[in-house]
Amino acid sequence: MASLRGRLAAVGAALAMLLTIAVGYVVHAASGGPQAAGQVSGGSGSVTAAGDVGAVTSTGPFYAFKSSRLDGDFGRVAVAPASDPTRRVFTRDLRCNRLAITAGRGLCLQPATGVTVAVEALVLDANLAVTRRLTLPGYPSRAKVAPDGRLAAVTTFVSGDSYASIGFSTRTSIIDTSAGKVLFDLEKLSVTKDGQPFHAANFNFWGVTFTPDSRHFYATLGSGGRTYLIRADIAARTATVVTSGVECPSLSPDGKLVAFKKKVTNNPVTWRLWILDVATGREHATTETRPIDDQASWLDDRTVMYGLATDNSLSDGGGKAANPSAVDAGASVDTGMWAVAADGTGTPRLVLDHAWSAQLARTS
Amino acid sequence: MYLSSARARDAGLDRSVGDRGMRVPGNVVALGSVSLITDISSEMVTAVLPVYLVFGLGVSLVSVGIVDGLYAGVTVLVSLLAAHVADRTQRRKAVAAVGYGLSAVSKLGLPAVGASLGGIAAVIGVDRTGKGLRTAPRDAMISLSSPPDLLGRSFGVHRAMDTAGALAGPLVAFLVLRAAPSAYDAVFVVSFCIAAMGLVVLLAFVRDRRDRVAAGVDVSLRAGLALLRRREFRTATVQATVLATVTLSDAFVYLLLQHRLDVALVWFPLLPLGTSSVYMLLATPVGRLADRWGRRRVFVAGNAAMLAVYVVLLAPLPAAAVLVLALALHGVYYAATNGVLMALVTPSLPAPLRTSGMAIVQSGTAAASFVSSVAAGVLWSVRGPTFTLAVFVVGLAVALVGTAAVGARRRATASA
Numbered sequence: 219m220a221s222l223r224g225r226l227a228a229v230g231a232a233l234a235m236l237l238t239i240a241v242g243y244v245v246h247a248a249s250g251g252p253q254a255a256g257q258v259s260g261g262s263g264s265v266t267a268a269g270d271v272g273a274v275t276s277t278g279p280f281y282a283f284k285s286s287r288l289d290g291d292f293g294r295v296a297v298a299p300a301s302d303p304t305r306r307v308f309t310r311d312l313r314c315n316r317l318a319i320t321a322g323r324g325l326c327l328q329p330a331t332g333v334t335v336a337v338e339a340l341v342l343d344a345n346l347a348v349t350r351r352l353t354l355p356g357y358p359s360r361a362k363v364a365p366d367g368r369l370a371a372v373t374t375f376v377s378g379d380s381y382a383s384i385g386f387s388t389r390t391s392i393i394d395t396s397a398g399k400v401l402f403d404l405e406k407l408s409v410t411k412d413g414q415p416f417h418a419a420n421f422n423f424w425g426v427t428f429t430p431d432s433r434h435f436y437a438t439l440g441s442g443g444r445t446y447l448i449r450a451d452i453a454a455r456t457a458t459v460v461t462s463g464v465e466c467p468s469l470s471p472d473g474k475l476v477a478f479k480k481k482v483t484n485n486p487v488t489w490r491l492w493i494l495d496v497a498t499g500r501e502h503a504t505t506e507t508r509p510i511d512d513q514a515s516w517l518d519d520r521t522v523m524y525g526l527a528t529d530n531s532l533s534d535g536g537g538k539a540a541n542p543s544a545v546d547a548g549a550s551v552d553t554g555m556w557a558v559a560a561d562g563t564g565t566p567r568l569v570l571d572h573a574w575s576a577q578l579a580r581t582s
Numbered sequence: 583m584y585l586s587s588a589r590a591r592d593a594g595l596d597r598s599v600g601d602r603g604m605r606v607p608g609n610v611v612a613l614g615s616v617s618l619i620t621d622i623s624s625e626m627v628t629a630v631l632p633v634y635l636v637f638g639l640g641v642s643l644v645s646v647g648i649v650d651g652l653y654a655g656v657t658v659l660v661s662l663l664a665a666h667v668a669d670r671t672q673r674r675k676a677v678a679a680v681g682y683g684l685s686a687v688s689k690l691g692l693p694a695v696g697a698s699l700g701g702i703a704a705v706i707g708v709d710r711t712g713k714g715l716r717t718a719p720r721d722a723m724i725s726l727s728s729p730p731d732l733l734g735r736s737f738g739v740h741r742a743m744d745t746a747g748a749l750a751g752p753l754v755a756f757l758v759l760r761a762a763p764s765a766y767d768a769v770f771v772v773s774f775c776i777a778a779m780g781l782v783v784l785l786a787f788v789r790d791r792r793d794r795v796a797a798g799v800d801v802s803l804r805a806g807l808a809l810l811r812r813r814e815f816r817t818a819t820v821q822a823t824v825l826a827t828v829t830l831s832d833a834f835v836y837l838l839l840q841h842r843l844d845v846a847l848v849w850f851p852l853l854p855l856g857t858s859s860v861y862m863l864l865a866t867p868v869g870r871l872a873d874r875w876g877r878r879r880v881f882v883a884g885n886a887a888m889l890a891v892y893v894v895l896l897a898p899l900p901a902a903a904v905l906v907l908a909l910a911l912h913g914v915y916y917a918a919t920n921g922v923l924m925a926l927v928t929p930s931l932p933a934p935l936r937t938s939g940m941a942i943v944q945s946g947t948a949a950a951s952f953v954s955s956v957a958a959g960v961l962w963s964v965r966g967p968t969f970t971l972a973v974f975v976v977g978l979a980v981a982l983v984g985t986a987a988v989g990a991r992r993r994a995t996a997s998a
Contacts, residue, residue, distance in 0.1 A: 229786040233779050240775035244758055247765035418963040442963075 265290035269307035271297055272345045275579070281569075282319045282346065283576035286528075286545075286553045295326065295346060300578060303570050309346050315358040316546050319579040323367030323395050327358035327374075327546075337374050341395045350398025356389060359546050360466065360513050361575075363395070364428035364435075369452070370395050371426030371435065388424040390437065392452065404437060407450055411459040418442065425466035425513050430473040438465045447476070447494075464494060466513040468522070475560055477504075477514040477522040491524055493560050506558045506566045511545075517569075517578050520560050525574050528552040545574060609727035610736045612787040613720055614743030619780035620682060621744055623773045624709070625751025627689060630759070634692075634766040655952075656707065657714035658945040665718040665941030669801045674719035674937055675790035681716025682784055685709050686777035693767045718941035725928040725936055726791040733928050734877055737921030738869020745862040749855065806938035814930035817992075818878075819943050821985050822923055825885050826950035828977030832857070832912075834958050834970075835891065839908055841967050843901045853909065860913020861920075868917040869925065877926040882985055884918025887911045889982060892975045896968075923947075 274280050279300035285291045285308070293313040296306040314326035324342030330353055337358050341350035356374030363370045373390040390404040404423035409416045422440040429435060433453065439446045447464035450457035464478045474496055479489035480503075488509040494501045504522065514524040527545065545551045555570040570576055668677040688709040695701025721737075728736035754776075755769050762768045810816045830838070836853045872880035894907045924940065931939035961970040 225786055229782055232782045236775040236779050236782070240772040243771045244761050244765070244768045247762035247768040417966065420963055 266294075266308050268310040271307055271309055274299055274307050275345055279578060279580050281555075281573070281576050282317060282324070282579055283555065283570060283573040284314050284317055285572060286551065286574045287572035288550060288552050292550065296573075297346070298570070312340075312342075312346055312348070314340075314575070316361045317575045317577065318361040318363045318370065319577045320363040320365055321367035323363050323370070325361045325363050325370045325372070325393070325395070327361050327372060329358065337372070339372050339393065341370070341393075341398055350395065352393070352398050352400065354389070354391060354400075357546075359388065360390075360425050362426050362428060362468075362513070364432040365430055365471075366432040368395055369393065369401065369428065369432065371428070371437075373424040373426070388422045388440070390423040390426060392426070392435075402455065404450075407448075407455055407457045409439065409448060409457045409459065411446070416459065423448075425468075427467045427469045427476070427513075429469060430471065436460070436467045436469060436476065438467065445481075447478075461494070461499060465489065467494075468514040468516065469496075470516050470519050470560070472519045474519070477516070477524075477560065479510055479512070482509075491522065491558070493522070493562070502562045504558045504560065504562055504566075505564060506556065515577050517557055521557050522560050523555055523557045523569055523576065523578070525553050525555050525576070528554055528572075604729075604732065606736060606739050607727045607729075608787075609789055609791070610724055610740055611743075612783065612789075613724055613727075614740045616682070616780045616784045616788065617720070617740060617744040618747035618750075619776055619783060620685070621747030622751045622754055623689065623777035623780065624685065624713075625748045626755035626758075626769060626776075627692070627751075627773050629752035629755045630766060630769050634769070657710050658949055660711050660714040661718055661941045661948075662938075662945055664715040665722075665937040666803050666806055668719045668722070668937040669806065669935055672801075672934065673790065674723050675784070675788055677937075678716040678719040678723070678788075679781065679784055681712045681714070681719070682777070682781045684712030684715065686712075686774055686781055688712065689770050689774035689777055692770050718937050718944055721924050721940045721944075722937040723788065723790060725924065725931075725940070726933060727789075730929065732873055733925035734869035734872035734880070734922055735866060736869070737925045738866040738872075738917070741869075741917070741921040742862050742865040745858050745865065749858050749862065801934050801938075806935055806942070809931065809935055809939050809942060812930055815927055815939060817988065818923070818927050818930070819946050821981075821988070822881075822943060823946040823950045824981050825978070825985065826947040827954050828974055828981050829885070829888055829951070829954060830892075830958055830971075830974050831951055831955045834955070834962075835895075835908070835912055838895050838967055838971060839905065842895055842904055856905075856909030857912045857916065860910050861916040864914060864917035865921060868914075869921055872918070872922045872925060877922050878989060880918050881922050881926055882982065882989070884915050884922065885978065885982055885985070887914040887918060889975065889978045891915065892971055892978065895971060896975070 274297045275282075277299065281298045281300060281303055283296060283298075285294050285296050285306070291308060293315070294308050295312040295314050295317060296308045298304070298306045312326060314328050316327040318325045319342070322344035324344075324346055326340040326342055326348075328338050328340065330336035330338040337354045337356055339352050339354055339361075340348045343349050354372060354374050356376035359375050360373035361370065370393045371390060372393060373388055376387055376389050392401045392404070393399070394401045404426075405421060407423075409421075418441050420441055424438050424440070426435050426437045433451070435450050435452065437448055437450065437457075439448045439457075439459070444462060445465050446462045447460045447467060448457040449460050463480060464476065465481065466479050468477045469475070470477070476494040476496060478492055478494060480492040480501070482488055482490050489511055491504045491506045491510050491514065492501055493504060506524070508526055510524055510526060512525045514522045517523050525545075528551075545553060552572060553574040554568055555573045555576040556566045557569045558564060558566040664677050664681070668674045671677075685708075688705050691705035691708060692702070695705055724736055724740055725733060754772070758769050758772055759765070810819065832854065835857075839853060868880060868884075888911070891908050891911045894904055894911065897904070899907070923943065927939060927943055928936070958970055958974070961973055
């Protein structure tokens with residue numbers, strides 16, 4: 219039947235054309251497409267040779283951080299002496315989206331390779347060598363190590379964990395660093411608020427910070443569009459709501475102040491760096507007025523350090539700032555680490571250029 | 583008398599056994615192919631959308647939560663109106679083509695609107711509208727293309743092909759992203775091309791059986807709604823709607839599984855694959871079973887399988903057993919209800935109003951599912967997962983007993 223044959227030929231031609239467009243576009247994108255985001259592969263170019271990390275970590279206070287310069291070193295962990303932050307020494311092949319170091323114990327979060335969306339959490343020793351590894355679901359977000367080094371906390375972003383079809387929620391786990399195992403998820407905590415039991419399915423926990431005695435921690439609890447600061451007892455698996463509107467808390471070494479991100483606008487969501495006095499419950503702003511999305515760390519009891527995207531690299535061309543939490547998740551963005559006084563005075567200063575997730579660590 | 587009436591009802595059974603070797607109508611295969619291709623296209627986008635919004639656009643993770651419910655009401659209205667237009671003009675294929683076309687175009691809309699959340703919401707709205715437009719006309723065409731005693735099998739074949747596409751979609755997206763890392767625009771362009779292929783196949787190979795429709799029949803909006811005065815149709819619609827109200831949506835089933843198993847969270851996104859695989863494999867054989875054993879019985883049995891899913895989730899079984907049993911039963915539920923319901927209502931719907939009737943059943947169950955999701959969400963947040971599950975166990979059990987009782991009474995009155 220000629221008409222059928224003609225129809226088949228026309229359909230075949232149309233399908234072939236569509237297939238050609240599809241394949242052609244993929245080939246084009248594969249050859250000259252944009253740089254891979256969502257993977258730690260930040261840039262092309264030369265790769266700096268690994269140095270003697272131990273020489274830096276054993277001689278005095280040092281910074282440990284993820285290099286965010288958009289070159290072959292992007293994502294590699296480096297250390298630099300606190301006395302000379304520009305003298306960076308690279309680890310051999312440790313690449314982390316998020317890094318935490320305390321008391322000779324480190325925790326590194328990197329995206330796991332494979333079909334599923336997962337985070338590889340690496341426990342590190344004092345010289346940044348991997349001692350344990352475990353896999354968690356989601357994208358890397360936050361990491362902290364307790365002052366005694368025995369426990370650590372990991373927050374990941376998980377999609378499909380909610381009954382809304384598109385959306386992310388957070389999962390936070392406390393990890394036993396010597397066993398390399400999850401001790402418990404924060405969802406298992408029994409939370410009380412104003413003396414009453416407090417629970418809901420839409421609970422999200424993120425941003426753990428441990429107390430100096432390593433037996434308690436603070437974290438953010440999100441529920442129904444509100445955020446709360448909780449204080450948890452690790453042994454009892456209980457927590458109480460302390461206050462609200464505090465995200466990604468970070469406790470000062472003496473345990474007296476909490477640096478946190480305070481939401482200042484809703485659409486788009488932006489946060490500023492604020493300080494909470496634990497004893498009085500009073501809050502005040504720092505002089506850092508740029509929007510931040512980071513869990514801060516402390517240089518000493520009076521100085522906070524936090525990451526900011528380097529201008530330009532955060533713009534998608536339309537002038538819209540990219541989402542910095544995508545930095546932790548793995549987007550290729552150049553960043554710098556800044557420090558500011560916690561008492562609301564002074565001006566922010568740049569501590570480390572081309573760095574993210576930096577910590578000031580002391581020789582144990 | 584139960585037996586004789588059942589036998590009388592299944593009088594077509596012997597013939598269908600005789601026709602076992604009869605081929606699936608070409609039009610059903612064509613519509614199945616269109617759905618297969620279209621589902622590859624839409625599922626590959628669904629698979630990458632959250633990641634694209636975050637990594638590709640840098641949309642803040644917290645502002646990504648777009649709730650589906652917003653579109654549920656719109657989709658119901660659109661599908662009822664579209665069905666009326668399809669019946670009035672008797673151009674089901676044209677209405678379906680508009681629906682497939684809209685969804686295809688929306689794939690290109692995603693890279694076009696960029697990081698604007700309003701734009702993204704609008705594009706998703708266009709996609710959902712397209713889906714609302716095409717579903718009822720498509721099912722009406724399947725029903726009009728199939729011999730009456732093989733309706734279950736025809737819908738089964740269609741649903742199996744549809745689900746095969748849904749399974750393949752994420753895999754295609756994965757392959758595209760592996761070839762071109764982070765090239766989400768490539769995923770959308772490929773998705774558009776595949777959706778356009780589906781439209782080409784629809785236009786070229788699907789035939790609208792207009793010749794079967796007698797002229798001079800009332801196809802007004804009122805006539806469409808008057809379908810609910812027909813007892814058979816009303817009973818089926820009400821029962822399906824009530825059952826859907828006490829059926830937990832997929833997301834909750836997977837959340838409960840995750841809650842129950844507490845491990846292997848990394849594999850959470852793969853849970854739907856278990857359901858879909860079973861659904862795909864069983865859709866056709868269960869459809870045939872429905873043609874022989876009774877569509878109503880199979881439909882009720884399918885809902886009983888859902889009850890069994892709940893029971894498994896509550897039962898003190900080893901984790902592996904819970905996982906396998908729950909997903910298998912969940913797949914059985916789909917195979918025995920989704921297409922079977924359409925086959926079940928077909929005989930009570932006159933051909934000229936077939937699309938409207940299909941849309942009424944589908945809208946009823948869709949609205950009920952939405953109510954179920956909202957109720958489950960509230961229960962879950964107030965009383966936790968176990969309580970939520972317990973409420974749905976009781977609800978579904980009562981609904982099933984009610985459905986069975988209505989069936990028994992009707993058989994009794996029929997044999998009296």
